Amino acid sequence: MTRAERLEAATRTDARVLDVTEIAGNPGATRAFTTQFAVDDVSVPLASVSGTVSVDGLLEGVVEGVVLVCRIRAELYETCRRCLEEGVRPIEVEVTELFTSFHAESDDETYHLVDSKLDLDQCTRDALAFELPDAPLRCEGSPESCPNLAAIREHGYQVEPDDRVDPRWAPLSGLITDQDKEN
Numbered sequence: 452m453t454r455a456e457r458l459e460a461a462t463r464t465d466a467r468v469l470d471v472t473e474i475a476g477n478p479g480a481t482r483a484f485t486t487q488f489a490v491d492d493v494s495v496p497l498a499s500v501s502g503t504v505s506v507d508g509l510l511e512g513v514v515e516g517v518v519l520v521c522r523i524r525a526e527l528y529e530t531c532r533r534c535l536e537e538g539v540r541p542i543e544v545e546v547t548e549l550f551t552s553f554h555a556e557s558d559d560e561t562y563h564l565v566d567s568k569l570d571l572d573q574c575t576r577d578a579l580a581f582e583l584p585d586a587p588l589r590c591e592g593s594p595e596s597c598p599n600l601a602a603i604r605e606h607g608y609q610v611e612p613d614d615r616v617d618p619r620w621a622p623l624s625g626l627i628t629d630q631d632k633e634n
């Protein structure tokens with residue numbers, strides 16, 4: 452398989468990557484698109500986006516490359532800063548970005564086309580990360596609207612019991628136990 456064939460195969464299977472051969476560097480040429488793909492966890496301590504995002508918009512050729520104008524729809528998971536109530540809500544982010552055909556050494560801020568392919572991944576992650584609230588307040592209004600606040604005032608924030616194993620570390624706990632047995 453040649454490099455071009457590999458790229459084409461990757462493009463077919465990867466909904467994040469758009470072929471802009473017909474548009475790049477061709478001012479006035481446009482193409483509408485819509486796609487869906489999974490983003491890796493984009494997160495801050497009390498908020499995150501994960502799972503499938505929908506992206507739809509327009510690709511427009513310009514002398515430097517391609518301008519992407521699109522709307523990203525995703526699910527935002529957030530934890531109330533007052534009472535730690537968790538929830539999820541839809542968010543929409545509007546994006547307008549230039550993807551240049553040529554990579555100037557001096558410029559790390561701009562997105563670039565690679566072999567006339569536009570990869571939506573980094574730009575989508577950047578846009579979503581910018582939207583994440585640093586201190587989400589899920590419960591509108593006064594503190595009394597927080598469902599967990601009475602309990603927190605009485606007992607303080609409930610810390611997870613020490614013996615509860617984070618599911619991500621569960622495979623490790625088996626290893627530790629086996630070692631302990633040998634010792």
Ligand SMILES: [Zn+2]
Nearest residue numbers: 531534590597
């Ligand atoms: Zn709350």
